[in-house]
Amino acid sequence: GENVEQHPSTLSVQEGDSAVIKCTYSDSASNYFPWYKQELGKRPQLIIDIRSNVGEKKDQRIAVTLNKTAKHFSLHITETQPEDSAVYFCAAITSGSARQLTFGSGTQLTVLP
Amino acid sequence: KAGVTQTPRYLIKTRGQQVTLSCSPISGHRSVSWYQQTPGQGLQFLFEYFSETQRNKGNFPGRFSGRQFSNSRSEMNVSTLELGDSALYLCASSSQRRGGTDTQYFGPGTRLTVL
Numbered sequence: 638g639e640n641v642e643q644h645p646s647t648l649s650v651q652e653g654d655s656a657v658i659k660c661t662y663s664d665s666a667s668n669y670f671p672w673y674k675q676e677l678g679k680r681p682q683l684i685i686d687i688r689s690n691v692g693e694k695k696d697q698r699i700a701v702t703l704n705k706t707a708k709h710f711s712l713h714i715t716e717t718q719p720e721d722s723a724v725y726f727c728a729a730i731t732s733g734s735a736r737q738l739t740f741g742s743g744t745q746l747t748v749l750p
Numbered sequence: 751k752a753g754v755t756q757t758p759r760y761l762i763k764t765r766g767q768q769v770t771l772s773c774s775p776i777s778g779h780r781s782v783s784w785y786q787q788t789p790g791q792g793l794q795f796l797f798e799y800f801s802e803t804q805r806n807k808g809n810f811p812g813r814f815s816g817r818q819f820s821n822s823r824s825e826m827n828v829s830t831l832e833l834g835d836s837a838l839y840l841c842a843s844s845s846q847r848r849g850g851t852d853t854q855y856f857g858p859g860t861r862l863t864v865l
Contacts, residue, residue, distance in 0.1 A: 669852045680840065680856040681793075726793060730852055737806050738783070738842075738854060740793040 639664040641729050643741025650717050651749050658744045660727035661709040667729040670710050671738070672701060676723045684725075685712070717748045752777065754843050754857035762863045768829040771860045775822050775843030782824040783854060784816060787838040796839075799824050800846060828862075836864045 640663040650656045662670075668689040673681035687694045687701045687710065694701050698717075703710040714721055727741040755774045763769050775782050784796040795808035799818035816826040822843075828835055838861050842854035 680858045737795050742792045
């Protein structure tokens with residue numbers, strides 16, 4: 638089955654700096670890669686996603702890049718703000734009749750004011 | 751559209767008991783997946799239902815079961831509760847329409863505590 642590894646597990650940045658979280662996946666058939674943000678006590682919220690036919694996607698301060706050859710994808714947050722502090726999860730899903738999200742272990746991002 | 755809802759939000763049970771959790775997906779969504787979230791194991795897939803059929807199952811013991819109704823609402827049941835079943839149980843729904851995305855939208859979760 639799919640295996641997703643996520644690094645780093647914790648990340649502290651100064652407000653205004655950039656943050657990068659990296660994930661690798663094992664199943665070359667995986668074709669959809671969402672990123673979720675989970676604030677303390679709340680549900681995971683989708684913040685951006687990318688499909689295997691796209692190399693990069695951007696939404697304001699957030700961008701995701703995908704390298705299918707190397708089987709890794711990354712989340713980039715620019716101009717970080719204190720409200721970006723949360724746990725971020727990457728995930729991968731394999732196409733087919735049965736869809737199962739396999740999650741990375743999460744990154745606790747802390748933006749220091 | 752209303753989001754994914756889960757009931758109850760909190761549950762306290764004792765070892766050996768059983769529990770049933772409920773999930774109502776976003777209107778029009780036919781796929782419901784369940785996940786267990788714990789500090790040690792992260793987010794782990796339990797199972798996925800589509801049109802009342804279980805399509806996929808994660809690596810959990812048979813004490814964990816589920817079902818889906820014709821209106822796409824889903825329930826999961828855990829029998830013979832163990833201390834290690836204490837977790838946040840999340841359900842997520844997706845549309846699974848032809849040409850649609852696989853985006854899964856999560857409910858607020860049910861916090862289960864086993865004493």
